[in-house]
Amino acid sequence: MPELPEVETVRRGLLPAMQGARFVSVSAHREDLRWPLPHQFAARLEGMTVEALTRRGKYLLADLSSGDTLIMHLGMSGSFHIRNGSAAPARERHGAHDHVVFVMSSGATVTFNDPRRFGFMLLIPRVELLTHKLMRAIGPEPLDGRFDGAALARACARTAVSLKAALSNQKIVAGLGNIYVCEALNRARLSPRRKASTLNGHGAAKKRANALANAIKTVLTDAIEAGGSSLRDHRRPDGELGLFQHRFRVYDRAGEACTNRGCTGTIRRIVQNGRSTFFCPVCQR
DNA sequence: AGCTCGACCTGCACGC
């Protein structure tokens, strides 16, 4: 499910419940997420304070007063839900796929739900975060000021893959997934089948790279503002739906008209690297 | 080293 805008929406929703708050009690109803929960998971969290809740690509990172960092990933179907207030029944009833429950000193109960269990939680010493296997190879944050057309072109210079594959690769740029890759490429009017290395160079190549970097920033910013996209699983932690799915220009719109100005094309679905790609073959070159 | 593809799971929409 969740790409950068959904993860950022989740992070912002969790802030008031978790940042500055202490884990009062932690319960795991299932240990076998994508990877088993860490040993002594509850014991290593209980009593600790969340000093900061940040995001890197699609990862949520909670810095704990113990010196550990809790790494959380939502996989395809993960979501968090917050319930506030002390009206919790003595024996809390948990729903199907509610795998982890945090009771926080803020008064909030934070539940992690993930039907497909592709999500996970890990605990590692904070000093090892940047060199951790999962973190060290991640590419630039697309909303960072240092990310621009030149940086994108450089990252794509020596690859033989398509733009679709390159943008989906978290080592090239962090946080994009199937939806926002398609949406950014349509906004930049670039074909998902174009070789990513054709962003590198002067003149037209440079223009393509700048247009694509700008499209990535714009679509992610707009999607965050809309609270992400709610297709099946994504909800904001307060239970509200994201709204960006209403502003898709290509994703899941096969057979519908391209909305780009001056374009009379029809959106097509193709398969690249085993995943659906949606694009307009007329204006996206 | 770079790239493709299968595997990991559950649920849902579809056609027969």
Added chain:
DNA sequence: TGCGTGCAGGTCGAGC
């Protein structure tokens, strides 16, 4: 109604 098929916001790791 029931059952089989295919598809879904991700990504790791085996095997070219």
